[in-house]
Amino acid sequence: MKERLTKIYHGFGLPRLIISAFLLALIVVAAGTELSVAGLLSDALVRIGQNGIYVLAMVPSIQVGAGLNFGLPVGVIAGMVGVLVAMENSLLGFGGFLVALLVAIPLGIIAGYLYSLLLNRVAGQEMMVGTYVGFSIVAGMCIFWLMAPFTNPALIWPVGGQGLRVTLTLADTFGGTLNNFLKFEIFGLTVPTGLLLFYAFFAFLLWLFLRSKPGVAMEVVGRNPRFAVASGLNINAYRSVGIVLSTVLAAIGYVVYAQSFGFAQLYNGPLMTAFPAVAGVLIGGASTREAKVLHAIIGVVLFQTLLTVAMPVTNQLIEGNISEIARVIVSNGMILYALTRVTGGEQA
Amino acid sequence: MSVPVLEMKKISKSFYGTQVLDNINLTVNEGEIHCLVGENGAGKSTLMNILFGMSVITDTGGYEGDILINGSKVAFNSPKAAIGAGIGMVHQEFMLLPGFTVAENIKLNREDTKPNPFSKIFGKKLETLNRKKMSADTRSALDKLGMNIDEWVTVAGLPVGYLQFVEIAREIDKENLQLLVLDEPTAVLTESEAKQFLEVVQKLARTGISILFITHRLDEVMAVADNITILKDGELVSSGPTESYTIAQMAELMVGRKVETSGRIGNVKSEKANEAVLEIRDLRVDMPGERLRGIDLDVYKGEILGIGGLAGHGKIALANGIMGLYASQGQVRYEGMDVPLNNPREALNLGLAFVSEDRRGVGLVLEDSIANNIVLTSMQTQNEFLKPGPLKLKDQKRIMAHALESIERFDIRCTGPEQIVRRLSGGNQQKVCIARAFTQNPKLFFVSEPTRGIDVGAKSRVLELIVELNRMGVTVVITSSELAELRSISDRIAIIYEGKLSGILAPDAPDVEYGLLMAGKSLEEVGIGERATN
Numbered sequence: 001m002k003e004r005l006t007k008i009y010h011g012f013g014l015p016r017l018i019i020s021a022f023l024l025a026l027i028v029v030a031a032g033t034e035l036s037v038a039g040l041l042s043d044a045l046v047r048i049g050q051n052g053i054y055v056l057a058m059v060p061s062i063q064v065g066a067g068l069n070f071g072l073p074v075g076v077i078a079g080m081v082g083v084l085v086a087m088e089n090s091l092l093g094f095g096g097f098l099v100a101l102l103v104a105i106p107l108g109i110i111a112g113y114l115y116s117l118l119l120n121r122v123a124g125q126e127m128m129v130g131t132y133v134g135f136s137i138v139a140g141m142c143i144f145w146l147m148a149p150f151t152n153p154a155l156i157w158p159v160g161g162q163g164l165r166v167t168l169t170l171a172d173t174f175g176g177t178l179n180n181f182l183k184f185e186i187f188g189l190t191v192p193t194g195l196l197l198f199y200a201f202f203a204f205l206l207w208l209f210l211r212s213k214p215g216v217a218m219e220v221v222g223r224n225p226r227f228a229v230a231s232g233l234n235i236n237a238y239r240s241v242g243i244v245l246s247t248v249l250a251a252i253g254y255v256v257y258a259q260s261f262g263f264a265q266l267y268n269g270p271l272m273t274a275f276p277a278v279a280g281v282l283i284g285g286a287s288t289r290e291a292k293v294l295h296a297i298i299g300v301v302l303f304q305t306l307l308t309v310a311m312p313v314t315n316q317l318i319e320g321n322i323s324e325i326a327r328v329i330v331s332n333g334m335i336l337y338a339l340t341r342v343t344g345g346e347q348a
Numbered sequence: 349m350s351v352p353v354l355e356m357k358k359i360s361k362s363f364y365g366t367q368v369l370d371n372i373n374l375t376v377n378e379g380e381i382h383c384l385v386g387e388n389g390a391g392k393s394t395l396m397n398i399l400f401g402m403s404v405i406t407d408t409g410g411y412e413g414d415i416l417i418n419g420s421k422v423a424f425n426s427p428k429a430a431i432g433a434g435i436g437m438v439h440q441e442f443m444l445l446p447g448f449t450v451a452e453n454i455k456l457n458r459e460d461t462k463p464n465p466f467s468k469i470f471g472k473k474l475e476t477l478n479r480k481k482m483s484a485d486t487r488s489a490l491d492k493l494g495m496n497i498d499e500w501v502t503v504a505g506l507p508v509g510y511l512q513f514v515e516i517a518r519e520i521d522k523e524n525l526q527l528l529v530l531d532e533p534t535a536v537l538t539e540s541e542a543k544q545f546l547e548v549v550q551k552l553a554r555t556g557i558s559i560l561f562i563t564h565r566l567d568e569v570m571a572v573a574d575n576i577t578i579l580k581d582g583e584l585v586s587s588g589p590t591e592s593y594t595i596a597q598m599a600e601l602m603v604g605r606k607v608e609t610s611g612r613i614g615n616v617k618s619e620k621a622n623e624a625v626l627e628i629r630d631l632r633v634d635m636p637g638e639r640l641r642g643i644d645l646d647v648y649k650g651e652i653l654g655i656g657g658l659a660g661h662g663k664i665a666l667a668n669g670i671m672g673l674y675a676s677q678g679q680v681r682y683e684g685m686d687v688p689l690n691n692p693r694e695a696l697n698l699g700l701a702f703v704s705e706d707r708r709g710v711g712l713v714l715e716d717s718i719a720n721n722i723v724l725t726s727m728q729t730q731n732e733f734l735k736p737g738p739l740k741l742k743d744q745k746r747i748m749a750h751a752l753e754s755i756e757r758f759d760i761r762c763t764g765p766e767q768i769v770r771r772l773s774g775g776n777q778q779k780v781c782i783a784r785a786f787t788q789n790p791k792l793f794f795v796s797e798p799t800r801g802i803d804v805g806a807k808s809r810v811l812e813l814i815v816e817l818n819r820m821g822v823t824v825v826i827t828s829s830e831l832a833e834l835r836s837i838s839d840r841i842a843i844i845y846e847g848k849l850s851g852i853l854a855p856d857a858p859d860v861e862y863g864l865l866m867a868g869k870s871l872e873e874v875g876i877g878e879r880a881t882n
Binding site: 208211212213214216217219220223224226227229230231232233234289290 | 692704
């Protein structure tokens with residue numbers, strides 16, 4: 001029994017135990033205030049499903065040796081274009097959601113491939129380069145949003161008629177499609193079944209892929225490129241596969257995020273998307289060199305629950321908006337922690 | 349007779365229980381050229397590290413014995429102290445700053461300076477360089493060596509041969525220099541450069557500087573040395589004036605068979621047909637530090653072919669080139685089919701397997717489990733260990749079963765197939781590498797330095813495994829720096845010298861023949877006849 005417990009403890013890791021304990025404490029405190037614990041947890045579930053695929057997107061890029069994908073906005077933009085195309089044509093419900101995906105995925109593949117060509121040239125510094133690629137593409141797309149040939153009045157500026165608005169609402173098209181699918185309530189807790197199922201489906205697909213021959217090859221390339229060469233693998237090809245996969249997941253992630261959030265925020269909206277996802281996977285136990293699907297799942301659950309619960313609770317306890325500061329410290333501190341811990345290992 | 353410049357008495361040194369030097373005595377007199385000869389790993393470098401008080405020695409418990417300079421006992425605890433006592437060293441690798449001029453390099457950290465107003469206030473560190481004096485000193489040092497290069501050109505553009513002279517100029521510019529240690533200085537020089545270099549060395553010796561000369565080239569030894577000391581396996585095997593040796597004698601003493609491996613592990617060559625399974629023609633491999641410059645060699649079906657030679661002469665590059673890991677050109681035919689070079693995938697597909705000399709860098713995925721390491725190559729190149737179906741999912745059950753079987757068969761000491769390879773000892777890691785190669789069911793098996801860095805027990809087990817594989821009909825090409833090991837299992841041994849085939853010997857050929865081939869002498873040249881040809 002004791003042995004099993006220590007094994008579980010080692011598998012889970014100390015940082016996650018501390019965070020879980022902290023989370024539990026927060027929930028207990030929340031129960032003592034006038035906050036609705038069920039409401040908080042409902043929000044947490046939505047946020048988990050909403051951010052889950054972004055965090056999954058980190059796994060292939062880490063596995064293939066490109067580190068955390070700080071260039072997540074590359075995929076996010078592809079997802080945005082998908083969402084916009086669906087909205088432009090006023091497609092409603094699942095139709096709109098699927099069209100958005102159908103546009104986003106091929107765009108994600110193209111963008112991801114080009115991005116991977118760049119990363120293959122800067123092997124060893126992917127994270128640094130990726131960060132700036134992310135920033136640059138967001139800035140570059142600001143011009144595109146102004147010039148893009150969209151004509152639906154719901155999308156463009158009401159006066160002047162050129163360029164897309166900063167914030168678009170999806171309420172009239174396919175906002176909440178997934179969240180409301182098979183939604184049910186239990187003890188005051190709202191479960192966004194469709195959203196969670198969709199997330200679980202992609203987590204399963206990724207898990208399956210990582211166990212396939214190309215998935216294993218990807219892992220070998222990431223862990224020891226020289227061994228990979230000696231085993232006849234084309235390193236750059238597999239690196240590209242991993243990065244394309246990561247980018248496509250980001251694109252899908254955005255479509256899911258937008259429909260759940262109910263708004264699409266253009267221009268500087270996607271500037272920081274990579275950071276919560278990076279922090280999420282790291283909290284889940286991944287390092288910059290090793291990540292499993294399980295890490296991504298644990299990470300997104302802990303991190304997003306922490307954020308949803310911590311903010312209102314601290315606001316109840318402390319005057320002023322300290323919780324936002326706490327969020328920034330937690331997420332960036334987590335990134336910093338993981339980046340300094342380069343070696344990683346089984347018991348991370 | 350005056351007191352010797354350097355006397356090393358009864359020097360012994362062991363690293364973590366392994367005796368690397370045992371009771372070495374060495375005496376160098378004023379103006380003497382003393383040659384230190386020995387194979388790689390004979391203990392030459394360790395001896396020099398002791399002389400220089402290098403941290404590798406002091407950090408590992410120091411040494412036993414005495415060093416006397418001019419008759420008084422010294423114990424240097426840093427290279428700086430040794431240099432202060434008048435010992436200079438020219439390293440095998442150049443220690444020069446490419447962007448600096450010749451004079452700046454020679455005077456580095458010993459610059460001549462003159463005071464200026466700032467230095468008078470802030471101290472000596474701010475004094476201006478006295479370029480005139482630096483220039484003049486450099487000139488005189490270069491002149492002593494008979495070099496007519498300009499002292500203000502940057503080192504970056506100079507030909508390799510000149511760099512060696514600049515290094516020496518730096519040493520002789522030090523006023524108190526009495527002993528100059530040259531560590532394989534001619535290894536990078538062309539023949540004419542080497543000749544000029546040796547002349548300079550003799551000239552220096554005539555000015556009263558003693559020279560300790562480390563080299564593999566036996567004819568150089570004959571040409572310049574006054575006295576010779578030969579080391580083998582950390583022991584002094586012979587010492588005396590040059591006149592008392594011939595090249596052949598030196599070669600024999602230098603290589604000499606080690607006692608422990610007098611019996612061959614087996615593999616008495618039965619009547620194996622001399623049918624070439626691998627034909628190598630004019631193979632050139634651009635592997636840094638181990639360049640292969642055009643080699644012709646046939647590997648016979650079913651044999652164990654040993655590849656030997658000194659470090660840096662390119663023996664390692666042969667397998668690496670054929671397996672496509674380093675840029676290569678030439679022609680390699682395997683069973684009549686062309687092996688496409690620079691393409692690891694094709695080489696693997698043809699049924700060649702390779703255990704790399706760089707076990708931790710190339711041979712293993714250190715962070716991965718034993719099971720995965722064993723099956724990875726086979727899975728990726730031969731679609732083994734996959735479940736049927738279009739998804740090509742890995743078949744964990746079969747992987748585990750195979751891993752358990754391999755662990756048993758190769759005697760891999762571990763906690764189980766899931767153990768991370770990094771945690772294994774070197775010998776067990778090597779067994780994992782060999783298990784991986786076995787899993788590929790190779791027809792031709794390359795293995796490089798299979799026993800490097802592993803303990804004695806594992807060593808013989810690894811060699812046995814290779815012989816076992818050979819008995820199953822696999823042709824084996826084994827590359828090793830340990831001649832004794834090659835001789836214990838090979839059918840034939842090819843010696844590589846300076847990137848070319850120096851000769852092929854039978855494993856029971858006399859030591860002297862090995863020594864000569866490794867020193868780049870053809871057997872005919874010294875009149876040993878034709879028995880080496882096959």
